[in-house]
Amino acid sequence: MERDRILATLRERILAFATSRVSRDHAEDLTQDVLTVLHDKYPTVRELTELVPLAFQVLRYKMLDAHRKALRRGEYNQESIEELPLADTSHDPVTQLDQKQRVDRLLTAMAQLGERCRDLFRWKLEGRSFPEIQKLMNQTSINTIYTWDLRCRKQLLTVMGDSWE
Amino acid sequence: MSEHDLEKLLGGFAADTLTPEEKQQLYSAALQDQELFNSLADEQALKELLADPVVRRRLLQSVQKTRPTTDRGLSPSLNWFRHPAGLAWVGGLAAAIFAVVLGTTLYQESLRQADRSVAIEEESAKIAPTPAPSEPRPASPAIGESRLKAQANRKLADAPGNEVLVAKKAKQETELTAESNEEPATTYPESDVSQGRSQSTPRTFTQSNEDAPDSADQNRGSAPSTSALVPAPANEPAATALTGQVGSALSARSLFYGDTAEFTSELMTGEQDRRHPAQQFERFEQKKRLSRAGQPESLTGASKPLGIRYSLATYGMEGPHDDRNTTASIQADSTDLMIEANQDGFFQVWGDDAALQPHILFPLTEQDPISSRLTAYQLRRIPVLAVYRTITIRFSRMPFGTLSSKDLVEMNRSPLGQLQESSTSMRASGSQELAIYVVNKDPSVGILVVRIPIHQP
Numbered sequence: 001m002e003r004d005r006i007l008a009t010l011r012e013r014i015l016a017f018a019t020s021r022v023s024r025d026h027a028e029d030l031t032q033d034v035l036t037v038l039h040d041k042y043p044t045v046r047e048l049t050e051l052v053p054l055a056f057q058v059l060r061y062k063m064l065d066a067h068r069k070a071l072r073r074g075e076y077n078q079e080s081i082e083e084l085p086l087a088d089t090s091h092d093p094v095t096q097l098d099q100k101q102r103v104d105r106l107l108t109a110m111a112q113l114g115e116r117c118r119d120l121f122r123w124k125l126e127g128r129s130f131p132e133i134q135k136l137m138n139q140t141s142i143n144t145i146y147t148w149d150l151r152c153r154k155q156l157l158t159v160m161g162d163s164w165e
Numbered sequence: 166m167s168e169h170d171l172e173k174l175l176g177g178f179a180a181d182t183l184t185p186e187e188k189q190q191l192y193s194a195a196l197q198d199q200e201l202f203n204s205l206a207d208e209q210a211l212k213e214l215l216a217d218p219v220v221r222r223r224l225l226q227s228v229q230k231t232r233p234t235t236d237r238g239l240s241p242s243l244n245w246f247r248h249p250a251g252l253a254w255v256g257g258l259a260a261a262i263f264a265v266v267l268g269t270t271l272y273q274e275s276l277r278q279a280d281r282s283v284a285i286e287e288e289s290a291k292i293a294p295t296p297a298p299s300e301p302r303p304a305s306p307a308i309g310e311s312r313l314k315a316q317a318n319r320k321l322a323d324a325p326g327n328e329v330l331v332a333k334k335a336k337q338e339t340e341l342t343a344e345s346n347e348e349p350a351t352t353y354p355e356s357d358v359s360q361g362r363s364q365s366t367p368r369t370f371t372q373s374n375e376d377a378p379d380s381a382d383q384n385r386g387s388a389p390s391t392s393a394l395v396p397a398p399a400n401e402p403a404a405t406a407l408t409g410q411v412g413s414a415l416s417a418r419s420l421f422y423g424d425t426a427e428f429t430s431e432l433m434t435g436e437q438d439r440r441h442p443a444q445q446f447e448r449f450e451q452k453k454r455l456s457r458a459g460q461p462e463s464l465t466g467a468s469k470p471l472g473i474r475y476s477l478a479t480y481g482m483e484g485p486h487d488d489r490n491t492t493a494s495i496q497a498d499s500t501d502l503m504i505e506a507n508q509d510g511f512f513q514v515w516g517d518d519a520a521l522q523p524h525i526l527f528p529l530t531e532q533d534p535i536s537s538r539l540t541a542y543q544l545r546r547i548p549v550l551a552v553y554r555t556i557t558i559r560f561s562r563m564p565f566g567t568l569s570s571k572d573l574v575e576m577n578r579s580p581l582g583q584l585q586e587s588s589t590s591m592r593a594s595g596s597q598e599l600a601i602y603v604v605n606k607d608p609s610v611g612i613l614v615v616r617i618p619i620h621q622p
Contacts, residue, residue, distance in 0.1 A: 124176065
C-alpha cells in the first residue's frame with residue numbers, strides 16, 4: 001500500500017477516533033496535527049507496519065498535549081492562568097506522576113490474575129511471540145493462545161477499571 | 166484469521182511481541198475496521214507504558230515474585246477446588262457430613278432421654294408407695310396393701326370397743342413401714358408435689374374418741390408428706406393452710422372426704438401428672454388392685470359414712486374460737502353458718518335459747534319444705550341471729566318429716582359414734598376459717614345431729 005493512501009486512510013480513522021473523544025473541531029485540528037507531524041517529521045516512513053503504530057503514537061501525544069493545553073486554558077476548572085505555574089518542558093512531573101500511578105495500578109492488577117495469565121504476561125514481557133508462547137504452553141493451536149491472551153487482557157483491563165490510563 | 170479474530174492480536178500489540186505477519190494483518194485490518202482502530206488507539210497507552218524498560222522490568226519482577234491471589238495457599242493438587250464443580254462437590258460433602266453428625270447427635274440425645282425416663286420411672290416406682298419416715302398415716306395409706314390395711318383397720322374400728330386395738334395395730338404397721346423407708350422424701354422432686362397436696366389431709370390415728378382435740382395440739386413437725394392419692398376437697402380454698410392435724414386413723418376429715426374421693430382426686434390431678442408416667446402407672450395398678458379387692462368406686466352411696474363440714478363466719482367476734490374446749494362458745498353479734506355435706510341429703514337448722522323450746526331456723530317459712538336439700542360438697546350459707554344459745558344441724562339422707570318428741574330427745578342427746586375434727590384454713594381473702602368436720606363412723610346411720618354452742622354477748 002502506498003504511503004499517501006495509507007495516510008489518507010489513517011486520516012479517516014484518526015478523525016473518527018478523535019471525534020469520539022473530543023469535539024468535532026478539536027478532532028479535526030487533532031487529526032491535522034498528527035498528519036502534519038507524519039508528513040513533516042517522518043517522510044521516510046513508508047511501511048504499513050511502521051507508519052500505523054507511529055500514527056498511534058503521534059495521535060496519543062497530540063491528545064495528551066491537547067488535554068494539557070485545555071487544562072492550562074481553564075477549560076475544565078476555569079482557573080486564572082496567572083495562578084498557574086509556568087510549564088517546565090524538560091521535566092514533566094505530571095506525566096511522571098501519571099505514569100507512576102498507572103504502573104502501580106498495573107502491578108496491583110496483575111497480582112490479581114491467575115497463573116495462566118501471569119505466565120502469558122510474563123512471557124510477553126520477556127519478548128516472547130505468540131508462536132513461542134504456544135510452544136511454551138504445549139498447545140497445538142496458536143488460536144488457543146490468542147484466545148487465552150484476549151481473555152487475560154480483558155480481565156486485566158476490567159481489574160484496572162476498563163482503562164489503561 | 167478473520168478480522169474479528171484479529172482483536173486477539175491486541176495483546177501482542179501492547180507488548181510489541183507480534184510477528185511481522187501478525188503486524189501486517191493487524192494494521193491492515195485496523196485501517197479497514199474503525200472499532201479495531203479505536204482498540205489499537207486505546208491500547209497505545211499500555212504499549213507506551215510497556216515500552217519503558219524500567220517499567221517492563223518492574224512488571225516482570227512482580228509477575229515472577231508474587232503468586233496469584235486466587236492461588237495463594239493452595240497447592241496444585243488442590244486446583245480443582247477453585248472450579249465450581251469442585252466447590253459444589255465439597256459443599257455437598259460438607260452438608261452430608263453435617264447431616265450425619267446432626268442425626269447422630271439427635272439419636273444419641275433421644276437414647277439418653279429414653280434412658281433418663283426409664284431411670285425416673287424406676288425411681289418413682291420405688292418411691293411412690295413409700296410414706297415419709299416421720300409420718301404415721303395408716304388411715305390413708307398411699308398405695309396398695311397399706312391402703313387395704315387401712316380399710317381393714319377402719320372396719321375393725323367400726324365395731325364398738327375396738328378403737329384402741331385398731332390404733333395399736335395401725336401404729337405398729339406404720340412404724341414398720343417407716344423403718345423400712347429411711348430415705349427422706351426431699352430426695353426426689355416428685356414427692357414434693359404429693360407432699361404439698363397431702364398436707365390438706367390429716368392422717369394421725371391416735372384419736373378415736375368422738376370429740377377429737379383441736380389440731381393445734383398436734384405436732385406440726387410431723388406433718389404428713391406423701392401420697393398424692395389423698396384428696397383435697399374440691400371446694401377447699403386454694404390457699405388452705407392446715408394449722409392442726411388430728412392424729413386418728415378414723416379422722417373425721419378423711420372420712421368426710423371419703424376414700425372413694427381419692428379416685429376423683431386422681432382424675433383431677435391426673436392431667437397435671439401426665440409428665441410422670443411412673444406415677445400414672447402406679448395409680449393404674451393401684452386402681453386395679455382396689456377393684457379386685459372389691460372397693461367401691463362411686464363417690465356417693467349408702468355405704469359412705471354420713472358427714473358434714475361446717476364453719477361459722479362471725480361478726481364482732483372478740484377472740485378466736487377455741488374448739489378444743491367443748492364448753493367454749495362463739496361470741497358473736499351475728500353469724501353465718503356455712504355447711505356442706507359429703508353426700509346428697511337433706512338438712513335442717515334449729516335454734517335454741519333460754520326462753521323458747523328448740524325451733525326450726527331453716528328452712529325459714531312455712532311455705533318451704535320442712536327440710537332443705539343439700540348437694541354433696543356444695544357449700545350452703547345460712548344466716549343465723551346471735552340470740553341463740555345453741556344451733557343444731559340435722560342432716561339426713563332422707564327428707565325430714567314432722568318433728569316428733571323422739572326427735573326432740575334425739576337432738577338434746579349426745580350423739581353416738583360421731584367423729585369431730587376441726588381445722589383452720591386460710592380463705593382466698595386472707596381471713597381464717599375454722600372448719601369443723603363431723604362424721605358418723607357407722608355408715609348405716611342415716612341421720613347426723615350436730616349441736617353448736619353460741620356464746621351470748
